[in-house]
Amino acid sequence: MSKKFLQRLLALHYVYPKPLNKLNLLLEKDLQLERLHEQSAQQLSQKLLISAASAQQLKTAYADSLKIPFEAVYEKHKIIPISYLHPLYPKSLLELFDPPAILYAKGKTNLLDNPDRLAIIGSRKATSYSRNAMELIVPPVVENNFVIISGLAKGADAMAHETAITFGGSTIAVTGSGFLHPYPKENLNLHNIIEENHLIITEYPPYMPPKKWNFPMRNRIISGLSRGIVVTEAQTKSGTWSTVDHAIEHGKDIFAVPGNIFSPLSEGPHKLISEGAKPVWNGWQVLEEYRQLVSKN
Structure with missing residues (x-):
């Protein structure tokens, strides 16, 4: 270019x-x-x-x-624009109907070179059950060089990033606003840690504030970047489902964490499992799925 x-x-x-x-x-x-x-x-x-x-x-x-x-200007603010023609632009995103034309990045862009990327998503109201599940799922996955992807929202997203960092892994946050408007404010410290030591990407120019329609758009990027998606806690009607729908449409692997049958936040994962998602409660199960795929190929 x-x-x-x-x-x-x-x-x-x-x-x-x-x-x-x-x-x-x-x-x-x-x-x-x-x-x-x-x-x-x-x-x-x-x-x-x-x-x-x-x-x-x-x-x-x-x-x-x-x-x-x-x-x-972008270099001054440590923003790296990655156009659809850039060598670092993930080719999997070009399979989307509406690929981002530009990814604005801060941090370690070499994480985009690693094809082993796993998304972990769930409810903004996720409980300690999600964090406990992630503490069983994430360590084996990051030990085997998978990058954890999520959306930096409250709840399960933040837990996914934090767990990856805690266990020495790498994480990519995909956000729904420009870099001048980090969102949500509750995750500002986490945002800064990821920006400094991991990777944050967005398809929105720096001035773009968070808008409600940005987040469903953000979700297609989370799905597009990932080999598979793990759903922890989620109700059957939530933003989590737009990511799942994109993942199903593009043939991504869907994993779901079984939960308490009395919890509304278990309804989503249980519905996915009933529809064919693989139930998982530790990271070795995720890795075994990919070993089987590799051996079949």
Whole structure:
């Protein structure tokens, strides 16, 4: 990727932070975005299926954005933009219908080189049962060089990151906001630890605040990065299910932790198990699943 194209892509994504399938409407006949500034508002409106007024605003904002030295600004703030053409960009994300056009990263980007990545997710209201389960699941997995992925939300996500760190593993947090708006505030210290010693990624430019629709979008990245997903505690109607749905759609392995039959937070894992998810209560079971897959191949 040329520096000029990267600058144009970063400028466009800054003012139009959409997935690659949306940006492809502009890229398909202008691969280097060399003629984007020449497009009329009407042309942009037709290509992007937006109003003429929105297209004019985009055109103006893009022209202003081109003047910002993004690479230098991001480097100053230790943000590494990883475009869909970057060598570190995980190829598994390109299998999504709507891959992120750019991943903004802070931390150890070499963790993206490790294909053995396991997501651990669950309820924001997860109890100590989730933490206890993770303390049996995570140690063997990280000892065998798997990276633990989650979404840095309250509850099970935070527990997954913390458990990976406690047992000497590596973790990747996928967030639903830009780096200027770490979310939630309760996890700010954890956010800083992961940023410094592990890896945080987001598809949103730094100024983007957390919006409720960002998090279902974030979940497809968690699924896309992972070989498999472990669900600890979750109700049958929760944000956890959007990640599970993405994982099922893309043929990822689904693991579920059996729980107390009297707990509403066990309903989700038990439903998954009834539908074919593998029940797990220690990390060796997860590893054995992958050993079997390797031997079959």
